Amino acid sequence: MRTREFAGTPVGAVGLGCMGMSWAYSASERDDDTSVALIRQAFDLGVTFIDTAQIYGVGHNETLVGRALAGGRADVVVATKTGLVADRPDPAAMRRLATPEHVKASAEDSLRRLGVDVIDLYYLHRIDPQVPLADTYGAMAELVAEGKVKHLGLSEVTVAQAAEAHVIHPVAAIQSELSLWTRDALGAPGGIAGGGADQDSSTATEVGDVVGWCRENGAAFVPFSPLGRGFLTGTVTSADLADDDFRSRNPRFQEEAMKANQRIVDAVRAVAARHGATPAQVAIAWTLAQGEHVLPIPGTKKEKYLRENAGAADLDLTATDLAELDALPAPAGGRY
16 A cells, blocks of 8 residues: 655555444444454555544444554554543543543553553544643643653644644644545635534634645644545445434435435546546545545445555546546535
8 A cells, every 4th residue: 555654654545443343333233353353454454544532432442453453563553532521332422521630541541442552643532612722732742741642633623723732732633524525624615623413513613724734734634534424435325324323313314415415426436437446435535635644544344345445545536536526516414
């Protein structure tokens, strides 16, 4: 696989998001042993930028990744996150908690579950509106000074928030949703930061060009959901979504919205046909085309799709392809 750099370290250009192995999507499709094997297969394919979080399965996903790492993989960069908690493994129970005490204590939990001596990349998963960002990020910077964390990142923030944190300690990465149907982080008009089921939309803030800010400040930009939570692959229908799949409550996955958004999938398919590629590969390649500092982390639980996603690293979209994709309309329905 082609590589890109994260903080001076070569990593596979396409990473792996592990959330769906423990959290948010249908529980009936989860299998821990299969997931551990899949993560190890990812390593063998050159997928060496691995993403997890404390909230995914309330610790379960970090434990899975830790099992996959057992025995040591010096070439793998593992990112995890703090700042979201839940009393049970249900996305509907999620809430923000980013006090200095919590982010430091939860780092110890992450180190234990991952089975590592140092966390490669530690994100603030969401800013807690009850805690000044300077207090939260300052505590995270102390973890770097203590040798427990190598690099710090932020998730779903505005340009102004990124700049505020960067003064305290270098921001090595920002992770936000970015795909052909979610372009907020490119400075799209009306784009908002910090969205989620746990936040009142009235408090959301204009995000700005976060991808550009990362490029200018030497940070990686890490798109989550580059496949539009599976929709851009053209393989997901409303009938496929189990009641415990959080997409069943997502506005974009309601039947009428999905019908309206089919035109986006059709355009992606047309580009894919020209290259002998899959729609998923085109969707991921589009995110890669947004800059050499961009490291998408598509998630999957199946080897077939893991290989397909990894293959996107070798797909070069033409200027004509990009112009067609950039001209796609905004999707029907909100993100959350």
